[in-house]
Amino acid sequence: MDSRDMSPVNHCTAFPVRHPWIALCLCLLLTAACGIGTTQFHNTLDFRFFFSADNPQLRAYETLQSTYGSEEFVFVAIATRDGTDLFTVTNLQALASLTDAAWATPYSLRVDSLTNFPYSRANAEEFLVEDLFDPEQGLSPADLQTRKQFALAEPATLNALIAADSTVAGMRILIQLPGIDRAVETPKVVFFIRELVQRFEQEHPQFKTYLSGQIVVDQAFPESTAGDMNFVWPAFFMVMLLLLGVIFRSAAFVVFTLLTALCAIATGMGALGWTGMKINAAVTVAPIMILTLAIADSVHILTRYRRLRQQGQPKADALHASLQQNAIPVLLTSLFTAAGFLTLHFNDSPPYQALGYIVCAGVMAAWLYAMLLLPALVMLLPHKIKRLTETTTVAPMSAWADWVVRHQKPLFFGGVVVIVAGLLCLPLNRINDDPVKYFGSQQTMRQHMEFVNSHITGLGALNYSIPVETGETLTSPSYLQRLDDFSQWLAQQPHVVHVDSMADIIKRLYQSWNSDDSAFYRLPQQQDTIAQLLLLYEMSLPFGGDLSTLLSHQEGESRVRVTMDNTAGDYHIELDQRAQAWLQQHTAVADQVVSASAPLMFAHIGERSMKGILLGLIGSLFVMGLVLARLFRSTQLGLISLVCNVVPVALAFSVWGLLNGNIDVGLSVTLGIAFGIVVDDTIHFLGKYRHARQVLALDSEAAVRFAFARVGPAIVITSLILVAGFAMLGFSAMNITANTAILTTVTIVIALVVDLLFIPAMLLRFDPSEQRAPTETAHG
Secondary structure, eight states, X not given: OOTTOOOHHHHHHHHHHHOHHHXXXXXXXXXXXXXXXXXXXXXXXXXXXXXXXXXXXHHHHHHHHHHHOOOEEEEEEEEETTOOOSOSHHHHHHHHHHHHHHTTSTTEEEEEESTTSEEEEEOSSOEEEEESSOTTSOOOHHHHHHHHHHHHHOTTTBTTTBOTTSSEEEEEEEEOOOOSOHHHHHXXXXXXXXXXXXXXXXXXXXXXXXXXXXXXHHHHHHHHHHHHHHTHHHHHHHHHHHHHHHHHTOHHHHHHHHHHHHHHHHHHHHHHHXXXXXXXXXXXXXXXXXXXXXXXXXXXXXXXXXXXXXXXXXXXHHHHHHHHHHHHHHHHHHHHHHHHHHGGGGSSOHHHHHHHHHHHHHHHHHHHHHHTHHHHHHHHSOOOOOOOOGGGTHHHHHHHHHHHHHTHHHHHHHHHHHHHHHHTTGGGOEEOOOGGGGBOTTSHHHHHHHHHHHHTOOSEEEEEEEEOOTTOOTTOHHHHHHHHHXXXXXXXXXXXXXXXXXXXXXXXXXXXXXXXXXXXXXXXXXXXXXXXHHHHHHHHOOTTOOSTTTEETTTTEEEEEEEESOOOHHHHHHHHHHHHHHHHHXXXXXXXXXXXXXHHHHHHHHHHHHHHHHHHHHHHHHHHHHHHHHHHTOHHHHHHHHHHHHHHHHHHHHHHHHHTOEEOTTGGGHHHHHHHHHHHHHHHHHHHHHHHHHTSOOOHHHHHHHHHHHHHHHHHHHHHHHHHHHHHHTTOSBHHHHHHHHHHHHHHHHHHHIIIIIHHHHHHHHSOOSOOOOHHHHTO
């Protein structure tokens, strides 16, 4: 090391080489101090944490809850295993016993099932409301058949509490969690119900039960993530470490890289943990994101270090030279990658905002440890550099560079054609959050939800709270007619399987009041009659059976509940827009109508998040272009860097459009991962090219050869390792993880192709030079 060179870069890079013990101790102290913070996170299972406080769909949902009570429930589908009819005395007695037992569910408010559904009838002396099927009623076969016909014709039960083929029944347990600690409350509810239905199946083996509902889904997320932790995540680490060992042919290099990455992960996670921020399962991918950049930094430094050692330089000199040559590129890569992840601040979902902050801190920690901890480990721990032949190191890159230079024109124009053609596939993507498909098809949660959705009732849901107009009350015939018209319109829409409103109850009561004559299944025209029927009905309902979940006398509004068998987010948005248009045309209070549901909230979050992330990335790319143009002292290189950073990500999403096309809030995070990986390769390649052109005074062709020789191997090694690792994540049982892994893998592969083919072709096309330099110099 030349002590006379006291430039800031030389001074900083020399420190860990000259004082490795000090550097090691400083890094370990920082890791320990930050690492303790990983215990300070507050984990939550509340699905509402996915939404910011000012999210309009969340505000509407909370307004709905404040008016009608809790919207959280567990739905249990009870199916006969052999597909036989449920309407037998034995089966109904079993369902009644399960219904009674479900009242013991922690935090339950009410239990609605086929057996305790309020069945109204009247005679000359009294108006009666009783359970539809009570084991103590001693119903005759004729009575049983009559009530079966009622259940299969009643809008409130059909496709809600009983399937049309009468082989599946439903039970809905309304839950009101205290909200003090949902990480404790949610599993308490779910574990109780799982044990309950397990006992039920053992006692009544003719039945098979299926669970759904937001509370069950909330519990399934951490359980599914824990399942991945047992195989997928360890496989991810092992594959990358094995590849590192095979490529470097050094166990020591694997240890250096692993320790550097682990310290970066602990520091990034812990630094934000000290803030006490809330997190959920979405943040579990943060260590992987930090790991990818930590590995990339280490590979660049170790690859150059190994090459210099093979050329005969002493350990300290080779390490210092590698640090000097990589200091600025690694710093820029880290800064731009951190900026890319900070764009998650513009995501409308708090857990993904937290993810961005954590990864940003981790990326900067990875840079710090790559410049301090990694060289300290290299200096202190014994290791051997096995000599590799020329044909296995420089020769392939030299041959590749020569081939690219010779075919620069077809590579450039061919690349333009491929890029333009690929970008035409971008519109094939659609922002579409479908919570059911967050889970893999082999997961129990997914199978249960799909069974419920296809065999008894839909998992898609919308709610409309419709106020009365001026001069009306909830019992006004005009209000109820408008409510009924809206319900009838909704029932005719594609994929709608069930609509529930107060109008249906009034029509059923009016029919019962008139000796169950079907001609009276309509709305009365006298407000006094409606008010009397409603009062009699509410007074006759048993404990837990009031109408507060459907109407609010205080607010002067009632609810229309819509259930659909299409769970796609874009379908929810489209149906809601058409429903709002209908209300605008047929009511004077359309602007006061509240529409809300958990699926509708998730449907909008992807679109809102993607818009925020795209705006943030555009800003980051613009700043990056200006910085690189200034740093490289070349507007051309700044523009080329922008193109080469955008193209791989855009093409990857084009490929995704061909493969799948659905982009959810989880997949939008891939933009941040991809941005970091692409920027890393681009900056290193352009940095070496610029060094060759402006410092070594090489012509463009020789500069391309120089860049390939210096960073080509590291780019290829990094890409291969990350592709192999993310390919393992593609086996995750969680689609939200597997899809992110697949798209990231595609992005890395495309970025590698762009780096090895299109970037040099662009440089040779737009940065021509007549000057020529000896090939030996280019090989460095």
